[in-house]
Amino acid sequence: MKEVPITELAKVIRSKNSGPYELTLDIIFKDQEGYRLAMQSNIINEDTIANLYKINKEQIINIVPFPQALAIKATIVRTRSSGALGETDVYGAQQHAPLLKLKVPYYEK
Amino acid sequence: MDNYRVLSPTAILGYGFPKESFYEGLKRDPDIIAVDAGSTDPGPYYLGAGVSFTDGNAVKRDLEIIIGGALEHQIPVLIGTAGGCGANSHLQWNLNIIKHLAKEKNWNFKIAVISSELDKDYLLQQLEKGKIVPLHPAPELTPSDILTSTNIVAQMGVEPLIKALNDGAQVVLAGRCYDPAVFAADAIRKGYDPGLAIHMGKILECGAIAAEPGSGSDSALGTLVNDGFIVEPLNPKRRCTVTSVAAHTLYEKTNPLELPGPGGVLSLAETQFHKHSDTAVKVSGSKFIPTDKYYVKLEGAKKVGYRTISIAGCRDPIMISQIDNIINEVRKTVADNFSSQGYEYNLQFHVYGKNGVMGPLEPTPECGHELGIIIDAVAQNQDIANTICSFARSTMLHFGYPGRIATAGNLAFPYSPSDFKAGEVYEFSLYHLLEVEDQLKLFPVKILEV
Numbered sequence: 001m002k003e004v005p006i007t008e009l010a011k012v013i014r015s016k017n018s019g020p021y022e023l024t025l026d027i028i029f030k031d032q033e034g035y036r037l038a039m040q041s042n043i044i045n046e047d048t049i050a051n052l053y054k055i056n057k058e059q060i061i062n063i064v065p066f067p068q069a070l071a072i073k074a075t076i077v078r079t080r081s082s083g084a085l086g087e088t089d090v091y092g093a094q095q096h097a098p099l100l101k102l103k104v105p106y107y108e109k
Numbered sequence: 110m111d112n113y114r115v116l117s118p119t120a121i122l123g124y125g126f127p128k129e130s131f132y133e134g135l136k137r138d139p140d141i142i143a144v145d146a147g148s149t150d151p152g153p154y155y156l157g158a159g160v161s162f163t164d165g166n167a168v169k170r171d172l173e174i175i176i177g178g179a180l181e182h183q184i185p186v187l188i189g190t191a192g193g194c195g196a197n198s199h200l201q202w203n204l205n206i207i208k209h210l211a212k213e214k215n216w217n218f219k220i221a222v223i224s225s226e227l228d229k230d231y232l233l234q235q236l237e238k239g240k241i242v243p244l245h246p247a248p249e250l251t252p253s254d255i256l257t258s259t260n261i262v263a264q265m266g267v268e269p270l271i272k273a274l275n276d277g278a279q280v281v282l283a284g285r286c287y288d289p290a291v292f293a294a295d296a297i298r299k300g301y302d303p304g305l306a307i308h309m310g311k312i313l314e315c316g317a318i319a320a321e322p323g324s325g326s327d328s329a330l331g332t333l334v335n336d337g338f339i340v341e342p343l344n345p346k347r348r349c350t351v352t353s354v355a356a357h358t359l360y361e362k363t364n365p366l367e368l369p370g371p372g373g374v375l376s377l378a379e380t381q382f383h384k385h386s387d388t389a390v391k392v393s394g395s396k397f398i399p400t401d402k403y404y405v406k407l408e409g410a411k412k413v414g415y416r417t418i419s420i421a422g423c424r425d426p427i428m429i430s431q432i433d434n435i436i437n438e439v440r441k442t443v444a445d446n447f448s449s450q451g452y453e454y455n456l457q458f459h460v461y462g463k464n465g466v467m468g469p470l471e472p473t474p475e476c477g478h479e480l481g482i483i484i485d486a487v488a489q490n491q492d493i494a495n496t497i498c499s500f501a502r503s504t505m506l507h508f509g510y511p512g513r514i515a516t517a518g519n520l521a522f523p524y525s526p527s528d529f530k531a532g533e534v535y536e537f538s539l540y541h542l543l544e545v546e547d548q549l550k551l552f553p554v555k556i557l558e559v
Contacts, residue, residue: 012356018363020149020537021246028356053470061246066365068382069355075363077246079469081537083152085413085455085487088468090152098472 003103006043009034015095020082022061023092024075025049025099035070041105044072052098113296113333114139115309116343120316120325122146122171122188123163130317130328130343135178137330137343142179143291144171145314146203147190149408149537150361157259157410157535159198169206173214176207176280180216185274187281187291189314194408195285196260197226204282211559218280221273222555225262225284227407229255232543240544244406247540258409258538263545265405266371267303269552270294276556284552285408287370288314292331301333307375308395309338311368312357319357320347337393339385348388355382371406371548373399402544405551409539414455415491416531417498419484421505421520427512428519429476432460435519439505446500454488454497482520487534498528 006013012028027044029035038044046057053076061075083090116139119126123146134142151162161168179186192199204222211217232255235241243249255261262285271294273281283291289310296306309331312319317327320342328343340349358377359365368375376396385391423429436458443456461481464471484505486498506520513519545551 011352016361017150018361019244020153020540021244022363024361024363026356026359028352052472054472055470062364064364064366066355066359068377068380069352069359069365071356071359071365073359073362073365081153081247081540082149083154084536085534086457086468087152088459088466091150094466095470097467098470 001105001107003105004037006038006102006104007100009037009104013096013099015092017078017082017092018075021078022075023078023095024073025096027072027099029070032070035067037104037106038072039065043102043104044074048102049074049076110301110335113299113301115292115296115313115331116142116328117292117313117316117331118142118144118175118328119171120145120314120318121148121163123168124316125167125171125326126316126328127344128174131174131178133343134328134330135182139184139330141185141187141295142175143187143189143313144175145189145286145288145291147193147195147285151193153410153535153537154533156194156196156262156408157412158533159196159260161193161199161202163193165202165206168203169210172207173210176210176216177214180218180279185279185281185295187270187283187294189283189286189288189291191282191284194260195225195262195283197224198260200224200282200284207280207282208559216559218559219278220280220282220557220559221276221278222557223265223269223273223281223283223552224555225265225286225552227261227263227551229261232261235543241407242542244540244542250539250541254409254411254538257411259412259535261407261409261539263405263407263543263551264371265552266290266548267294267297268548269554271298272549273554274298276554278556289370296333304375304395304397305333305338307370307397308377308380308392309333309340311375312340312354315357315360317342317344317347319354320349321353322347323353337391339389339391341389349390351382351384351390354390354392372403373397403546403548404542404544405548407539407541407543409537410535411538412533413536414487414489414534415494416485416487416534417491417494417528418486418531419498419502419528420524421482421484421502421522421527423480423482423520424478425515425519426478427514428510429480431510432463432476432480435505435508435510439501439508442504443497443501447497452488452493452497454486454493456497456501457485459483459485491530491532495528495530502527
């Protein structure tokens, strides 16, 4: 089995608020093949998100593939509502970085 | 049915756009011009304080071109979420800008002003009746949340906007709107499919962000056709691709397959994206599924205090290696020093170079060779916030940590004065759903002549 960095397969990896209480993480792949490898390896799962963000699985709202956009989306509960005391990122736009380290395993054909 | 065209000049009124793009849009003979003016993205301050996050001069610049073009071509303009958040003060602020413009330009037209701010007594009654439900993961609502909020607005759907157009408004200035509503209202009024009209609105509300390269400060055109809609940028530097448009559909949303809004859910499970031309994408299959009960989303913010901050840097590796302990000790010293005063305050240390951006979500909280530290004090009044920030700053500056060699001071301040009063601080207090029977009662439409 081999591994390919997710940054080689993805065109967009981003985070953003989806409303003041949620943070949503989008991974959009460059092509059908990258999307297929990611889906087949099931790399974006509850364990991955919980480990990367040091959160409980209960804080994960959903993980949804959107094949039309070659995308996988994960949405988690915000640590605090946007702008509340202790806030570090009002727009939630810089919470994507842990995803950049993911590697997608695959079997050579 | 004939093709129906919507011109979206920019992602947020006041974000600007090249005139050439807008005029190119006008050449395509649009049925309406619609623009979204707001968002909860900039955080709770703007809703709570009742001020705009966009600048008045920038909003005026955009409106001069938009309304000027609309008057010349005799097409309606719809502005959603006026003033950034849609409370009465935001609406009035935006209306004043339009009145000034009309006076300067000698314009005369009918304007519909739609209020979206809700009365607290009404909301307390609705809470009592069980008509308000939390939108997960927002907490349960209490009467105190309603009473302590400075501004509470509800997101209107298309119905009040349709009434304004039926009343013959040239410009519709709406309070808090479901973002796609101003783009979809007239098309739905004219009998176009709501699923397609709303999905098109969802893409157009961000201007040319769904293009490549994307931009929130540029124009886009949407065209409803028989079996779908077409989106395209109006600047030859950009093009819409299947990926750029499909990817935009999931932007800022919890679930790309189901986008809830006033009165129903936009279902994208069967949506298809196709290349239409080198710059345009055709979308089909999006469906609007009405819910049994009509819900609108409520947004509110309350004041939680006043803020003072101090910004500093640290370059001493001995101090950096102990930063967590030092912060804890500084906290204790501050608490101890004012224990008899009974001050209520919140003291935070943002440590850039360690976990300043991600806080508790940071998987690798390792320190860099230098740290940026923001001391952030929030208290019930500005004086106490100043006191706490000042004391935390001086304590940290001279703190004698174990192994300290640099005895002149622990912090590098880029500014004098080192402390800044940041003023009022707000938090979101409402993010709930309200069941309504009559949208027109909730969002009254007032027609004025300017």
